[in-house]
Amino acid sequence: xxxxxxxxxxxxxxxxxxxxxxxxxxxxxxxxxxxxxxxxxxxxxxxxxxxxxxxxxxxxxxxxxxxxxxxxxxxxxxxxxxxxxxxxxxxxxxxxxxxxxxxxxxxxxxxxxxxxxxx
Amino acid sequence: xxxxxxxxxxxxxxxxxxxxxxxxxxxxxxxxxxxxxxxxxxxxxxxxxxxxxxxxxxxxxxxxxxxxxxxxxxxxxxxxxxxxxxxxxxxxxxxxxxxxxxxxxxxxxxxxxxxxxxxxxxxxxxxxxxxxxxxxxxxxxxxxxxxxxxxxxxxxxxxxxxxxxxxxxxxxxxxxxxxxxxxx
Numbered sequence: 001x002x003x004x005x006x007x008x009x010x011x012x013x014x015x016x017x018x019x020x021x022x023x024x025x026x027x028x029x030x031x032x033x034x035x036x037x038x039x040x041x042x043x044x045x046x047x048x049x050x051x052x053x054x055x056x057x058x059x060x061x062x063x064x065x066x067x068x069x070x071x072x073x074x075x076x077x078x079x080x081x082x083x084x085x086x087x088x089x090x091x092x093x094x095x096x097x098x099x100x101x102x103x104x105x106x107x108x109x110x111x112x113x114x115x116x117x118x119x
Numbered sequence: 120x121x122x123x124x125x126x127x128x129x130x131x132x133x134x135x136x137x138x139x140x141x142x143x144x145x146x147x148x149x150x151x152x153x154x155x156x157x158x159x160x161x162x163x164x165x166x167x168x169x170x171x172x173x174x175x176x177x178x179x180x181x182x183x184x185x186x187x188x189x190x191x192x193x194x195x196x197x198x199x200x201x202x203x204x205x206x207x208x209x210x211x212x213x214x215x216x217x218x219x220x221x222x223x224x225x226x227x228x229x230x231x232x233x234x235x236x237x238x239x240x241x242x243x244x245x246x247x248x249x250x251x252x253x254x255x256x257x258x259x260x261x262x263x264x265x266x267x268x269x270x271x272x273x274x275x276x277x278x279x280x281x282x283x284x285x286x287x288x289x290x291x292x293x294x295x296x297x298x299x300x301x302x303x
Contacts, residue, residue: 005299014260017260018261025153032142039175
């Protein structure tokens, strides 16, 4: 390969690096939104891991005519918000620590059973 | 400045759970973010996975985000942490950026093939730089970030950034010496 003038070095470096910058990925924004929605749902489900949340989930399943997963989350969270107290939380001492168990409690069978049983 | 204001507006909407605003925000930033990540990890697929994780983390933090720095700087900061985690996970550095480098086309004219060859050589050379030097030169040249923003994204003093960039240029010139004539 013919050697290029040394003065072209910076220009060539910029051209080589910038070329990789300008490559839009079709559909990427949509994939992110889907992933964010899944993340949002997963984190809501994780919060159901406490005894209080499970109880709220059970009550919500009985209260709702058609307990879809989304509807259960909304109803259970509202029940938890109404019943939650610092003392009770401390007693159960589960709260955020359950995040550590994320891989094993994603979509727990309890929730699916409740959803199936109420429909 | 208008771009920054739009980013702030969109982040406010994202914090309120507006997925359309998130879609718009991703659309505005994903191209450069993925370009940076691909240059760091050498793989388009891994770069897209990491960029996805960057935006998920951005979404989680949207309610707490304060516009003290540009959003693009914040994104790079998250991205760099993920890159460092990725390397720790692999327990090795990426060997080269060749995986993402364009392949010379059969029908490409001679001049086009030479350009591709030069770009591949630059990609290999950049991949050989120490991590701080590579990130600093990528952020300066590819992302067109000023020194202060690079320092903010990398969490270091501006003087360190200047040193890394100076060393990166010198090392790149050395690695690319076969392609260039002597300096006049």
